[in-house]
Amino acid sequence: MPTFYENRQLVTPGDLLAEGNYVAGENTFKEEGKLYASCVGMVEYSERRVNVVALKAFYTPKVGDTVIGKVTDVTMGGWIIDIDAPYPSLLRASDVMERSYRPQKDELTSIYDVGDLLIAKIVSYDRTRDPLLTVREPGLGKITRGQIVEITPTKIPRVIGRKGSMISIIKSETGCHVLLGQNGTVLVRGKTPEEERLAIMAIRKIESESHTSGLTNRVTEMLKKEKEGESKND
Amino acid sequence: MTKKEAKMIDKDGVRADGRKPDELRPTKIEVGVLNNADGSAYIEQGKNKILAAVYGPHEVHPKHLALPHRSRLRCRYHMAPFSVDERKSPAPSRREVELSKVIREALEPSIFLEYYPRTSIDLFIEVLQAHGGTRCAGITVASLALADAGIPMRDLTAACAAGKVEGQLVLDLTDQEDKKGEADVPLAYMPNLDAVTLLQMDGQLTLEEFEKTISLSLEGCKQLYLLQKEALKVKYVAVKEDIEE
Structure with missing residues (x-):
């Protein structure tokens, strides 16, 4: 199982990293038993796995991540939050309210308005649905200072x-x-x-x-x- | 008209700009030149000057263009009004629309579009100065701009033309060579995967000449590929060397 670079060496997309029985980790892909890099970054070889730590990347949402985002829109039942990912994320009004949410009475802009910065956690996300956020945990919510x-x-x-x-x-x-x-x-x-x-x-x-x-x-x-x-x- | 046109290739096989038949134009590539784009690159290949910028992957607007199974690559090849001798209208011409399409199709196989469904990747190629072979140089920079944006790719795509001028097979045609020559074969290639993603031909060649032309431009692509890789790394290597001093 030969490897073709040193640990933490700089690689570019398409570089052949290893051959044989390795598992393709982050930012790598395998084709016909050969492992290639898919991003500009540094290779990291471990026992069985090859990773590339990207030097420039954008954020891909992951369930459980704590993120900082900006309110970009207020809709009927919640807010749209920009978290610098390829997808806009949603925060539901019912997630923030103590009691049940009444669209006729509750004014969402009085809680979070466009431009507010939030600390939130991703509760669900997959390829077919946009990320869903929550602020119902200690330490999450609106940023007021800093x-x-x-x-x-x-x-x-x-x-x-x-x-x-x-x-x-x-x-x-x-x-x-x-x-x-x-x-x-x-x-x-x-x-x-x-x-x-x-x-x-x-x-x-x-x-x-x-x-x-x-x-x-x-x-x-x-x-x-x-x-x-x-x-x-x- | 002058009675005797200047020859494009002299009797020693040296071309009008002093190159050998199988030599590329002097090429300079820079990555990450624009702050506001997610990824960008700039190339000077001979007298060509081309800028490429990438935005995304991000939400698609208008929304109905979103694809459920993969990201949509949108490409705009555009020539600046001042890029040619006679002012070009800034409106996209028929030629530019077609080149946008072939460039997009040349780059699509290199990108893992299926990783980001319902999004779009917007690519802008702006030709600031044109001197033959801009579609190829455009593909070469665009591929770097995509890599600079951190978009996962199978390989970098390098592109380069070869053709026949005054009966000789030559690499990387200039504007004059393209216009006066007999044939022009632009080709885009992913060297590590050994895959051709664009192949066009304008003019006439025998089968034998065609095969030779292709191997000539493949060599050219491989040389460009090395320059591309170096351009991607140079920023980071510079920081590292600074520190180690």
Whole structure:
């Protein structure tokens, strides 16, 4: 079972990755016993599986994902939410109300209006139906404060880091609360705009350098340096 | 009319622009040139300058065009009014409508359209300066713009023409060579899968010449394919090298 690239090497669509008894993982496909890449990204070989971590991608909804979206329309029975996916998603009015929903009486715009940002969870989605969202869990609902950063969704795991190492560094160094939407939208909430600026800078750095190693150290370094610069200015 | 037209190929087999018969025009490709598009690419092949942009996959408008089993690829090949010597009307001509169709059909087999039912992928190919072989160069950049948008693909598609000029078989015809030559064979090819997705012919060739022309343009496609791959990687390699210094 030969493989044709090194681990974490850059590949482009159509590149032959492996032959023989491998399972085609993410962003790969198999044809006549040969495994090819289908995206620009980095190969990852494991025991039996070959994955390609895409360097640029769009979000494909998955049941159970927490996402950050924007209300784009209010309809009869709910809201249409843009979650940066190929499909618009729905949030039903009955999901938000405590009691049953009465279309004649209840004014949906008084709950969420066009332009509001929401943290929500995907409860159902398949190829034939648009994603359905819920906000009926602690921590979900309207965003009232903070700043939004958008990154390529495949880089969310990199922002989290191994066992959450990266995200905990950003949180502790900047004092910000960072909430990651699986769709690539990140909410940063800090006590001061300056703290938020730092955290956003760190996230942007992770996005542009996600395919290099030793990133955690460089991010820590950058944050420390920036903070020093700031205290001198004060 | 001048009595004696300048020859397109001199007695040493060198062409008007100094190329050998089996040589491509100098080609420069750049990926991710537009911020507002989901994916984009730009190519300069000789005097051709072409920009490609991709949006999607996203909701289809108008809604009745949505397909239940796969994504719809919509393609617009368009020549800017200033792309040719005499101003071209910006309205899509009959030729542009046809090229949009053949380009779409040349790219469709390379994309996993069935992954995203009920959506559309919109592709725009804008020819800023035309100098022969724009349909092929258009396919070459469009394929890169699709890859840049993160759309899963079976392979990149490279395209290149070959033909017969003054009795000689040549690769990658320019505008003059195409107009004055005897035949022109544009071909699009997915090198890793060894599949041809576009094959047209304008003019007349013997069977033997035709076969030679095809192998000539296949070679051209393979060279372009290497340039495509490099263009996709160069951004990321640059970041990596910066850090390792």
